[in-house]
Amino acid sequence: MSITLDQITKRYAGIPVVNDVSLDIGDGEFFVLLGPSGSGKSTLLRAVAGLSTVDHGRIALHGRDVTHVAARKRGVGLVFQNYALFRHMTVAENIEFALRVRRVRARARRQRRQELLRLVALDGLDDRLPAQLSGGQQQRVAVARALAHKPEVLLLDEPFGALDAKIREELRRTIRQVQRELGITTVLVTHDQEEAFALADRIGIMNLGRLLEVGAPHELYSRPTTRFVATFLGAANLFLARRTPEGVQVGATIMAAAEHSPAAPEHEVVAVVRPEEVELAASREALGSRYLGRGVVDEVMFTGALERLRVRLADSTPASLLAFADGEANTALQVTRTRPAHRGVEVRAGQEVAIGVRRVHVLPTPLSSFTACAATALLAEALRGQPLLAQLVARMRTRVAVRLEPQLGVPDAPCATQAAFVGTTVIGSQSECAQRAEWLLRRGAKDLLVLPAHAVAPQRVLIHWMGDAARSATLAVSASVLRHVPAEAVYVGIFPDDPEGTRAPQGMRTLLDARSEAQAAHGLEMRTELRFGEVAEQLARRLAEAPAQMLIIGVSGLARFGERFRALLDGGQWPVLIVQRGPP
Amino acid sequence: MSLRKPSVLPGFGLTFGFTTFFLSAIVLLPLAALVLAAASMHWADFVRVISSPRALGSYRLSFGASLLAASINLVFGLIIAWTLVRYEFPGRKLIDALIDMPFALPTAVSGIALTTVFAPNGWIGRYLEPLGVKVAYTWLGVTLALTLISMPFAVRAVQPALLEVQRELEEAAETLGAGRFYVFRRIILPTVLPALLTGFTLSFARAVGEYGSVIFIAGNLPMKTEITPLLIVIHLEEFDYQGAAALGVVMLTISFGVLLAINLLQGWGRRRHVQAAH
Numbered sequence: 001m002s003i004t005l006d007q008i009t010k011r012y013a014g015i016p017v018v019n020d021v022s023l024d025i026g027d028g029e030f031f032v033l034l035g036p037s038g039s040g041k042s043t044l045l046r047a048v049a050g051l052s053t054v055d056h057g058r059i060a061l062h063g064r065d066v067t068h069v070a071a072r073k074r075g076v077g078l079v080f081q082n083y084a085l086f087r088h089m090t091v092a093e094n095i096e097f098a099l100r101v102r103r104v105r106a107r108a109r110r111q112r113r114q115e116l117l118r119l120v121a122l123d124g125l126d127d128r129l130p131a132q133l134s135g136g137q138q139q140r141v142a143v144a145r146a147l148a149h150k151p152e153v154l155l156l157d158e159p160f161g162a163l164d165a166k167i168r169e170e171l172r173r174t175i176r177q178v179q180r181e182l183g184i185t186t187v188l189v190t191h192d193q194e195e196a197f198a199l200a201d202r203i204g205i206m207n208l209g210r211l212l213e214v215g216a217p218h219e220l221y222s223r224p225t226t227r228f229v230a231t232f233l234g235a236a237n238l239f240l241a242r243r244t245p246e247g248v249q250v251g252a253t254i255m256a257a258a259e260h261s262p263a264a265p266e267h268e269v270v271a272v273v274r275p276e277e278v279e280l281a282a283s284r285e286a287l288g289s290r291y292l293g294r295g296v297v298d299e300v301m302f303t304g305a306l307e308r309l310r311v312r313l314a315d316s317t318p319a320s321l322l323a324f325a326d327g328e329a330n331t332a333l334q335v336t337r338t339r340p341a342h343r344g345v346e347v348r349a350g351q352e353v354a355i356g357v358r359r360v361h362v363l364p365t366p367l368s369s370f371t372a373c374a375a376t377a378l379l380a381e382a383l384r385g386q387p388l389l390a391q392l393v394a395r396m397r398t399r400v401a402v403r404l405e406p407q408l409g410v411p412d413a414p415c416a417t418q419a420a421f422v423g424t425t426v427i428g429s430q431s432e433c434a435q436r437a438e439w440l441l442r443r444g445a446k447d448l449l450v451l452p453a454h455a456v457a458p459q460r461v462l463i464h465w466m467g468d469a470a471r472s473a474t475l476a477v478s479a480s481v482l483r484h485v486p487a488e489a490v491y492v493g494i495f496p497d498d499p500e501g502t503r504a505p506q507g508m509r510t511l512l513d514a515r516s517e518a519q520a521a522h523g524l525e526m527r528t529e530l531r532f533g534e535v536a537e538q539l540a541r542r543l544a545e546a547p548a549q550m551l552i553i554g555v556s557g558l559a560r561f562g563e564r565f566r567a568l569l570d571g572g573q574w575p576v577l578i579v580q581r582g583p584p
Numbered sequence: 585m586s587l588r589k590p591s592v593l594p595g596f597g598l599t600f601g602f603t604t605f606f607l608s609a610i611v612l613l614p615l616a617a618l619v620l621a622a623a624s625m626h627w628a629d630f631v632r633v634i635s636s637p638r639a640l641g642s643y644r645l646s647f648g649a650s651l652l653a654a655s656i657n658l659v660f661g662l663i664i665a666w667t668l669v670r671y672e673f674p675g676r677k678l679i680d681a682l683i684d685m686p687f688a689l690p691t692a693v694s695g696i697a698l699t700t701v702f703a704p705n706g707w708i709g710r711y712l713e714p715l716g717v718k719v720a721y722t723w724l725g726v727t728l729a730l731t732l733i734s735m736p737f738a739v740r741a742v743q744p745a746l747l748e749v750q751r752e753l754e755e756a757a758e759t760l761g762a763g764r765f766y767v768f769r770r771i772i773l774p775t776v777l778p779a780l781l782t783g784f785t786l787s788f789a790r791a792v793g794e795y796g797s798v799i800f801i802a803g804n805l806p807m808k809t810e811i812t813p814l815l816i817v818i819h820l821e822e823f824d825y826q827g828a829a830a831l832g833v834v835m836l837t838i839s840f841g842v843l844l845a846i847n848l849l850q851g852w853g854r855r856r857h858v859q860a861a862h
Contacts, residue, residue, distance in 0.1 A: 051755050071758045078759040084752040088774045097770075098760035149761060 001063070002027045002185035003048060003153060007525055008057035009488065010043055014459060016488055018044050018054070019209035020525030025202075028183040030176070032196040035206035036232070041189045042157055044206070048187065049155050050074045062152055077146030081158040083138045085130040091117075091141050092126040098149035116144040119178055136167035143175065147182070154179070156188040160195065172198055193233050197221075205229050208395075208486040213523070225364050226483055227397055230272045235334050237278070238322040238397055240369055241271040241362070248360055251320070255290050255360050267446075268368040268422045270322070270398070272361040275336040279356035280311070281345055287356035297351045298332050307342045309335040311355060322397055366473065367447070367480045369423035370400045373440065375408045383428050388455045388575060395484040400426070409436040414443075421445040424577075428453060433569040438561045441580050447477060448578040455575045458487045458550035462542060463526065464494060465554030466535060469582025472521070474554030475514075477579050479522035481552060489526035491515065494538050504530070536568045543574045550575045556582035615836065621829035633830045641807040642815045645723055647838060649811075650791035653730035654738075657787045658780060661738025668739075669746045683740070686733045691796030698729055699801045721803030726811065729797045734787035741783030745776040778850055785846045792839050 003025040010018040018040040025031045033041040046052040048059060050071030059067045066074050085094050092113055093100075099109045117123050120140040130138055139159055146154060159175070160168040176199055179186045190196055196203050197217045204214040205228070213220055213229045224230040227238060242249040244266050247256045250273075280297075281287045295311040310332040313321060321331055333355065347353055370393060374380040380402045383389070393400055403425070407413035409432055425445040427436055429452040440448055461482055465474040482489050493511045495503050511528040518524040531538045543549050551574060555561070558580075569576060622630065633639065668680055686694060702709045702719040709720060719725045749772055757767045773780075795813040802809040812835055819828040 049755075049759055051758070071755070072761045072763060074759070076759055078756065080752050080756060082750075082752065084750065084756040086753060086757075086771060097757065097762070101761045101766060145756075145760070 001025065002029065002061070003031075003187065004058075004060040004063075005044075005048070006058040006060075008044065008047060008059065009055050010040070010047060010052065011055050016209050016459075016486055018047065019486060019488060020527075021057075021206075021209075021211045022519075022525055023204060023211060023214065025185060025187065028185055030179055030186045030188070030199055030201045032200035032203045033187060033189045033206060034191070034193060034196045034203050034232075036191055039206040040209040041191075041206045045155050045157055045187060045189045048153070049076050049078045051078075075149070075151050076153045076155055077149070077151035079139070079142045079146050079154070079156045079159045081161040083130070083135075083142045083162075085138055085141055085145070087130050089129075090126065091122070091128050091130070091133070094130070094141055095145045095148055097145060102149065112148060113144075116147060119147075119181070120144045120174060134167075135163050136171055139163065139171060140174065143178065147178075147184075152185065154184050154186045156186065158189055158191070160190070160192075168195075175199070203233075205232065207232070208484070210483060210486075211523075212483055223361060224272065226480075227270055227272075227363055227365060228395075228483065230361075230363060231397060235275050235336075237273045237275065237333050239271045239273065240320040240322060240398070241269050241360075243267055243269045243362065248362055250357070250360060251293055253290055253292055253357075255357065270363045270365055270368050272363060273357050274359070274361075275308070275334040276338075277358045277360075278311075278333060278335040279341075279358060280309070280335060280337070280347055280353045281356065282353065284354045286345075287354055289356035289358040292355045292357050295333060295353060295355050297347050297349050297353060300347065300349050305339065307337045307339070309337070309347065311335055311353065313355070314352075320399075322399060364476075365480045366476045367396065367398075367424055369398045370426050370449070371403045371421070371423055372400050372426045373403045373405055373408065373445075374428065375404070375406050377402070377404060379428065380404060382453075383426060383451065386428075386451055386453060386455070388457055389426060389449075389451060391457060392481075392484055398423075405440075409439050411435075411439075423447070424449055426451055429455075429569065429572055431570060433572070434562045434566045437565070437569060437578060438558060441555075441558055441561070441578065446580055448580070450569055450572070450576045450578070452573055452575065454573070455550075456548055457485050458575065459548040460546065461485070461487045461489050461550045461552060462539065463489060463491045463552050464535070464539060465556075465579075467554070467556030467582060469556035470554030470579055471514075472517075473581040474552060474579045475518050475522055475524065477577065478526075478552045479518065479524035481550075481577065482524060485550075487550070489518075489524060491518070491526050491528045492531060492539065492542060493528065494531045494533065494535050496534075497532050503532075536564050540567050540572075543568075543572070550577070552577045552579065554579045554581065556580075618829055618832050618836065621826060622833045625826045625830060629826070630830050633827045634834050638806050638810070639812070639815060639831060639834075642810050642812040643834070643838070645726060645809065646792060646812040646835075647842075649723060649727045649730050650788050650794075652727050653734055653791045654784050654788035656727075656731050657735050657738035658784045661735060661783055661787075662742055662776070662780060665739050665742040665746050669743060683736050685736075687736050691733055691794065692800065694733055695729060695797035695800030698725070698732065698797065702728065702801065720801050721805070721809060723809060725801040725803075726798055726809060729801050730791040730794055733794055733797055734790040737786035737790055738783035741786060742776055742779050745779030746772075749775050781846055781850050785843060788846075789839065789843060792835065 001024045005021055005023040008018055008021045009016055021044060033044065035041045043052060047054050050066065050069060054067065058065060061074060086097065095113045095116055096109045099112060113126065117126065120143055122137060122140050122144070125133070125137070130141065133141065160171060163171065172195065188199060200217055202214060203217055203220055205212050205220065207228050212226050213224065220229060221233055224233065230236045231238065239250050244254065247254045248269065248271055250271055279287055279289045284291050294314045294316065296314065298310040298312050301308040312332050321333060370389065372380045372383040374383055384400050384402065389400065403417055405416050407416060421444045424447040425440055426449045427440065429450050433450060437448055437450060461478065463474065463478045465471050478489060491511065491514045493507055493514070495507050507530045511530060515526060515528055518526050531542070539551060543551060553576065555578060664683070668676060699706070699720055701707045702725060704710065704713045704718070704720065706720070712719060719728060753771055754767050757771050762770070793813065798811055799814055802811065804810050804814060812831060816828045816831045819831065
């Protein structure tokens with residue numbers, strides 16, 4: 001491995017900007033770190049270069065641990081967005097800088113310089129000053145300068161950011177060519193997905209400090225596992241769908257999904273339909289793909305090779321389309337069509353069409369949508385506007401439904417609403433919260449979020465489960481939550497009091513198992529803690545230790561629920577997400 | 585170049601006229617008067633006044649101490665500016681404001697304050713005395729006073745230049761293998777050098793013309809701790825206006841020479857950096 005990152009964490013003012021990132025980059029690989037601004041990608045790159053320290057974790061370059069090695073001894077080449085050329089030096093002096101530092105002889109320096117100038121196609125510009133070069137040329141000089149000392153790793157921080165489109169493409173090609181020719185391991189940071197596709201052997205996508213997914217460009221595009229990646233990498237229409245034994249039900253239509261697991265019980269899922277997988281036709285019969293419903297064309301935009309359309313689903317279409325653009329509520333379906341398709345079926349704005357879907361991809365995320373549940377409409381609305389919930393909903397690009405249960409918490413009272421519980425049910429944290437929670441869990445709620453009115457975005461999420469039946473579900477839910485809040489994950493293992501210390505080894509093993517499962521199955525990095533005592537009491541004590549914490553707890557049975565969780569839930573100041581799995 | 589050519593900058597004639605008038609009225613005219621006053625002397629008298637041992641001694645002290653003070657400010661001004669620009673620490677704003685104090689204080693007050701501290705029975709002077717170091721009433725005291733009153737010039741000249749040194753340049757140099765000192769010498773220093781020279785020039789100019797603060801701490805022993813401005817005042821008190829003017833002309837000439845030299849040096853440096861950039 002050329003670059004190995006192991007659980008890198010970097011915090012600013014307590015908030016992790018790089019959150020438990022682990023990554024291996026192979027020899028000669030061109031790796032692109034992609035993410036929106038503020039996702040932590042540049043900080044991570046600076047950490048690899050040695051320009052910023054890390055709070056936790058280990059960095060190795062070619063097997064050499066460099067976590068505490070100064071930048072100048074790491075043997076990396078770094079290219080900045082704004083070139084960072086030395087303006088009082090000529091091109092030649094700039095390129096030879098690293099060699100001069102190393103006291104290389106003038107002849108060897110000149111030879112290397114000419115080699116590099118040829119490589120970046122700038123022959124003969126040796127004596128110019130940076131101010132006399134164009135932006136593209138300056139960045140070429142910067143690349144040559146970063147390569148002069150034959151670094152083992154080339155790091156590029158948004159190198160095309162300051163250039164215009166045409167030069168950007170030209171330089172992109174040069175960099176790819178240089179990288180191939182030298183076979184140098186390269187990491188490029190960008191927020192531009194087109195750039196990532198054009199350059200990368202593999203892409204790693206970051207958001208909120210976490211490395212969400214890593215993979216080859218086409219793999220990430222066609223089979224994303226998180227909704228962030230699905231929507232960030234190209235356009236995507238997100239639907240709330242149902243996974244049934246027959247397939248995926250989007251609205252009234254059941255479609256076979258690429259990854260089908262008939263064993264799972266029926267539940268709500270998030271389905272991705274790429275704009276190019278949507279087919280439009282005049283009538284249902286004329287469609288060559290599965291019928292989704294009818295819609296009205298809102299807008300047709302000609303963009304050269306492709307035609308982009310926005311189609312508003314008719315009210316009669318039972319499919320529930322989620323907001324897809326920047327969390328903004330939007331009920332229009334994005335469609336792109338190639339010229340042959342658009343010659344076949346001409347459409348105009350205002351026209352009614354039949355919509356078909358060629359391919360559906362189901363995200364494996366366990367958190368599909370939220371349902372605010374309260375005794376009165378007023379309480380439900382207040383709950384819906386709770387800032388933490390609003391933030392989660394916006395980041396997950398999902399929605400909050402409302403469910404009224406006037407008899408919420410009244411023992412033996414039935415549900416007022418006949419429909420099954422869907423997605424994550426949310427209740428406020430008032431008195432007798434434990435009783436309400438049990439009431440809902442006994443009536444079929446699977447995932448239940450108890451949300452105090454003043455709860456803020458957590459900086460730390462504590463994870464615990466009681467009973468193995470809930471383990472994998474708890475991990476999956478935790479991983480999903482942690483993709484949407486910039487918090488660190490801590491698994492708290494709790495064992496009965498242990499005065500002799502005989503249980504400690506067993507406890508450690510459980511912790512390690514939990515950690516490796518989280519990493520293997522969900523790419524979730526978590527810290528572990530071991531405690532002894534009664535579960536609810538230990539968790540309550542841990543939660544009281546610091547502000548801005550959240551608890552995700554898995555339960556596999558409801559025996560003595562109220563009694564055990566009263567201390568944890570009643571009047572608590574922290575959000576608690578209960579994941580119930582296994583026989584009730 | 586003909587002045588009649590249409591220029592991209594309008595109003596050249598007006599502004600140029602204004603500049604010339606102002607320079608003439610408040611700089612050149614008084615200077616010319618000074619030279620004229622001296623010119624009414626006999627040549628032999630002129631030479632006698634300006635080359636008397638007492639005058640020569642005063643030049644040595646005035647220009648020597650000023651150059652030394654400007655050099656000290658060059659180094660410490662850079663360090664102070666660096667600290668103020670690069671570090672966040674409690675009281676930074678306060679120290680930043682303190683820098684300008686010598687500007688605001690009447691120079692005589694600075695002189696009295698320094699004397700209080702450095703006189704043989706002063707706060708610091710009394711500890712230096714047994715070590716054989718005399719500050720007050722020696723050339724050391726003169727240098728100290730000149731350093732104090734010209735320090736703000738050096739700091740304020742360098743500060744904006746340091747602000748402009750991009751952190752990224754240093755980081756780039758660091759990843760290329762350069763150590764701290766190398767980065768300072770090859771990256772930071774060349775960037776702030778013009779500003780440093782400006783600071784040096786301003787400090788020097790201020791120090792040469794200083795009078796108020798020095799006379800208190802210098803002791804004013806002829807040949808030893810007598811600065812040229814003081815000598816001029818002594819001539820004036822004896823109603824020897826021509827003698828005073830003669831010494832003034834000498835000061836003017838030397839100061840102009842030094843400033844011109846530094847300016848030329850700066851111009852040369854600038855040309856080297858942005859050679860034919862346009």
